[in-house]
Amino acid sequence: MTAASSSILEVRDLVTAFDTDAGRMTAVDGISFNVPQGKTLGIVGESGCGKSVTAFSITRLLPQPHGKILGGSIRFNGQDLVQVPIDEMQKIRGNEISMIFQEPMTALNPVQTVGRQLAEAILLHSGCSKAEVLASSIEMMKKVRIPEPEQRLSEYPHQLSGGMRQRVMIAMALINKPKLLIADEPTTALDVTVQAQILELIADLQKEMGMSVILITHDLGVIAQVCDEVAVMYAGRLVEQAGVFDLFARPRHAYTQGLLESIPRLDSTPKTKLKAIQGNVPGIADFKPGCRFADRSGREHTEAQLNTRPPFVEIAPNHRAENCPVCVA
Amino acid sequence: MSLLTVKNLQQYFPVRGGVLHRAVASCKAVDGVSISLGESETLGLVGESGCGKTTLGKAIVRLLKPTSGSIEFDGHDITRVSTGALRPMRRHLQMIFQDPAESLNPRHTVRDILEEPFIVQKIGTKDERRQWVVKLLDKVGLSASVMDRFPFEFSGGQRQRIGIARAIALKPKLIVCDEPVSALDVSVQSQVLNLLLDLQREMGLSYLFIAHGLNVVKHMSDRVAVMYLGKIVELAPAVDLYQNPRHAYTKALLDAIPIADPTQRRERQLLRGDVPSPINPPAGCAFGHRMKHPKWKESVSMDLTLQEVAPGHWVQPCPCCT
Structure with missing residues (x-):
C-alpha cells in the first residue's frame, strides 16, 4: 500500500446497512481502501456486490431513513466524512467531491x-x-x-x-474543480463508440485538473484501459486489490481469476466453450459469515472457513486479498 | 441451401404529426437489408443502439409487417403470410429476448410458460406436456423442482434459461437471440453463452445473434454483419472481419472495444458525433456523412449494394469508407 500521505481518501472498515422489513441487510461489510492522489481507482464487481453503496456512503447520499453507515471511517482532507454534519457535507459534495451516475437522463x-x-x-x-x-x-x-x-x-x-x-x-x-470524482458506471448506458469518447474525456480532464477518480464499473475492459489501481468487490466485501498491471497479470483470488477467464476475448477461437463461474451471484440475504465465494469456487472449504471471515491482508507487495486459504492460492 | 434468405428488406415506421395525426415522415429502421443464414450457422449482427438490429430480428420472426422486400424461411415466402397461416411455421422460428424479466409473464409459473408453446400448437396430452417440461428444464440446467415457481423467484441468469427453454420447446430451426446476455452479470454471461453453444451443437439450431458487445458476437458467430443506420455495411466470416475489417465503421467499432488487458492500452481514433436519426437519413453512405468525409458526395450517386472483396467478405463499396 502507498504511504498514507499520498492518498486523497482513506476508507477504513466501512460498514453500511439498510433496514428493511426482513431485518437489517449489510450491503457493505467492512471494507478498507485508499484512493491515491491524482490516480484512478477502479472498483469492479457484479450487481449487488455493494460498489454503488460504497460510493453513496462516501458522498453520504444513502437513501434515508433506511441506509446507515454503521461503522468505520472515511478520511478525506483531514476530515472523517462519516462524522461530518450533513450541512457541512453539502459544502463538500459537488465542490470537493463530485459524482456522476449511470443514467444521465x-x-x-x-x-x-x-x-x-x-x-x-x-x-x-x-x-x-x-x-x-x-x-x-x-x-x-x-x-x-x-x-x-x-x-x-x-x-x-x-x-x-x-x-x-x-x-x-x-x-x-x-x-467546481473537485479533488475527487466518483463515476458510478458512467458509460454503461452508452454505446462502445461513445463510451470510448467519454472515458477519454474523463482521463484528459483528470490530467488537466489533477483530480483523483473512483471509477465504478462491472466491465473489466474499462478497468484495464483506464485505471491505475483496482479493487474487486464480491458480496459486500473487497476480495482483492492491486495495481492494474499486477492484478490482470497475476490475479490471486479465485473470484478475480474466474471473472478474467470468463470474458470472451477477441483472440479466442469462435464457438469454443468459455470458462464459466458456476452458480449465481448471492443475494444480500444469503451472505455468509466466512468466505463468500466458497459455494461457487468449486473447491472444498472446511466448516471453519465457511464460518470465519478471512483477513484482508497484503499477500504480495502492493497486492492485497481476502486471504481465504482455499480461494487464494 | 440456406434456411433463411432475406432480400432487400425494408421496415419503415410512420412518424405521425399534425392535427390529423397523419404520417408526416417515415422512420427507416431497416432500409434494404439482404442476408442469408444456413443450417446450424450463427450469423452475428452488431451495431450501435438505434441502428435497426432489433427491428430486423423482429421482422424476420414476423412480429412486424415488413414494408417491402422478401423473407424466405425453409422454402416458404413468409413476408406477407397472415398470422393464421404463419402459425405452423412459428414452431421453427423462435426468439430469445434481452430482458428475461420483461419477456416472461410474471403471473405464470415456469410450467405454464413452458407448456404454452405446446398448447398453442395443439401438441401432446397433459401428461406428455408435463414430461416435456421436465426434459426442457433439464436441458437448460434447471431442476424439475422449480416447475411451480414464478419468474420473480429466479435470478437473471436462471430467468434467461427459462426464456431459452421456451424458445427451444418446439425444436425450432432458427432462433433470433436479441442481446441474450447483456442484462446478465459478467460471471453468469459465459454460462448462458455456453448453453447456447451446446444447444446449437445438439439440436442443429441456426442463430441470428444480435448484440452490441463485439467480443461476445465474435465468440458466438460463424459470420458477422455490421449494421449502421438501417443498412449492412460489412459482412464477413467472424475471424476475417476482426482481422481485416474493410469498412471505416467496422474499424471504428473494433477500435472502441475496451480490451481487458492493461498492457494493450492504445491511442484511439475516436468517432465523432452520434448515430444520426433514421428519420430522413442522409443520402449515400451515412457513415461517410457522419465523419464529414471529403469523398462522401461521390457515394450519393452510387449503387451501394455490398460487393465481395474476398471469399465471403462483403462490404459496401463507398469511396469514403473503404
Missing part, C-alpha cells in the same frame, strides 16, 4: 435547461455574478467538448443524445 432535471442546472452547481458553492456564471458555464461546456455550447445551455436534457447528456453531467460534476 434520470440524474438530470428534465424540466430545467442545461444552463440552469450548471448555474445551480456553481451558485451553490460560490457567489458569482450572472455574467461570471455564464462565462464559466460556457468554458466548462467547451472543456467537455460539447459543440455550440451557447446554444446547448438553453436546451433541455431530452433534446440531447445520451453521450451529450453524460457530457453535461461531467461538466456539472467538474465545474
Whole structure:
C-alpha cells in the first residue's frame, strides 16, 4: 500500500446497512481502501456486490431513513466524512467531491435547461455574478467538448443524445474543480463508440485538473484501459486489490481469476466453450459469515472457513486479498 | 441451401404529426437489408443502439409487417403470410429476448410458460406436456423442482434459461437471440453463452445473434454483419472481419472495444458525433456523412449494394469508407 500521505481518501472498515422489513441487510461489510492522489481507482464487481453503496456512503447520499453507515471511517482532507454534519457535507459534495451516475437522463432535471442546472452547481458553492456564471458555464461546456455550447445551455436534457447528456453531467460534476470524482458506471448506458469518447474525456480532464477518480464499473475492459489501481468487490466485501498491471497479470483470488477467464476475448477461437463461474451471484440475504465465494469456487472449504471471515491482508507487495486459504492460492 | 434468405428488406415506421395525426415522415429502421443464414450457422449482427438490429430480428420472426422486400424461411415466402397461416411455421422460428424479466409473464409459473408453446400448437396430452417440461428444464440446467415457481423467484441468469427453454420447446430451426446476455452479470454471461453453444451443437439450431458487445458476437458467430443506420455495411466470416475489417465503421467499432488487458492500452481514433436519426437519413453512405468525409458526395450517386472483396467478405463499396 502507498504511504498514507499520498492518498486523497482513506476508507477504513466501512460498514453500511439498510433496514428493511426482513431485518437489517449489510450491503457493505467492512471494507478498507485508499484512493491515491491524482490516480484512478477502479472498483469492479457484479450487481449487488455493494460498489454503488460504497460510493453513496462516501458522498453520504444513502437513501434515508433506511441506509446507515454503521461503522468505520472515511478520511478525506483531514476530515472523517462519516462524522461530518450533513450541512457541512453539502459544502463538500459537488465542490470537493463530485459524482456522476449511470443514467444521465434520470440524474438530470428534465424540466430545467442545461444552463440552469450548471448555474445551480456553481451558485451553490460560490457567489458569482450572472455574467461570471455564464462565462464559466460556457468554458466548462467547451472543456467537455460539447459543440455550440451557447446554444446547448438553453436546451433541455431530452433534446440531447445520451453521450451529450453524460457530457453535461461531467461538466456539472467538474465545474467546481473537485479533488475527487466518483463515476458510478458512467458509460454503461452508452454505446462502445461513445463510451470510448467519454472515458477519454474523463482521463484528459483528470490530467488537466489533477483530480483523483473512483471509477465504478462491472466491465473489466474499462478497468484495464483506464485505471491505475483496482479493487474487486464480491458480496459486500473487497476480495482483492492491486495495481492494474499486477492484478490482470497475476490475479490471486479465485473470484478475480474466474471473472478474467470468463470474458470472451477477441483472440479466442469462435464457438469454443468459455470458462464459466458456476452458480449465481448471492443475494444480500444469503451472505455468509466466512468466505463468500466458497459455494461457487468449486473447491472444498472446511466448516471453519465457511464460518470465519478471512483477513484482508497484503499477500504480495502492493497486492492485497481476502486471504481465504482455499480461494487464494 | 440456406434456411433463411432475406432480400432487400425494408421496415419503415410512420412518424405521425399534425392535427390529423397523419404520417408526416417515415422512420427507416431497416432500409434494404439482404442476408442469408444456413443450417446450424450463427450469423452475428452488431451495431450501435438505434441502428435497426432489433427491428430486423423482429421482422424476420414476423412480429412486424415488413414494408417491402422478401423473407424466405425453409422454402416458404413468409413476408406477407397472415398470422393464421404463419402459425405452423412459428414452431421453427423462435426468439430469445434481452430482458428475461420483461419477456416472461410474471403471473405464470415456469410450467405454464413452458407448456404454452405446446398448447398453442395443439401438441401432446397433459401428461406428455408435463414430461416435456421436465426434459426442457433439464436441458437448460434447471431442476424439475422449480416447475411451480414464478419468474420473480429466479435470478437473471436462471430467468434467461427459462426464456431459452421456451424458445427451444418446439425444436425450432432458427432462433433470433436479441442481446441474450447483456442484462446478465459478467460471471453468469459465459454460462448462458455456453448453453447456447451446446444447444446449437445438439439440436442443429441456426442463430441470428444480435448484440452490441463485439467480443461476445465474435465468440458466438460463424459470420458477422455490421449494421449502421438501417443498412449492412460489412459482412464477413467472424475471424476475417476482426482481422481485416474493410469498412471505416467496422474499424471504428473494433477500435472502441475496451480490451481487458492493461498492457494493450492504445491511442484511439475516436468517432465523432452520434448515430444520426433514421428519420430522413442522409443520402449515400451515412457513415461517410457522419465523419464529414471529403469523398462522401461521390457515394450519393452510387449503387451501394455490398460487393465481395474476398471469399465471403462483403462490404459496401463507398469511396469514403473503404
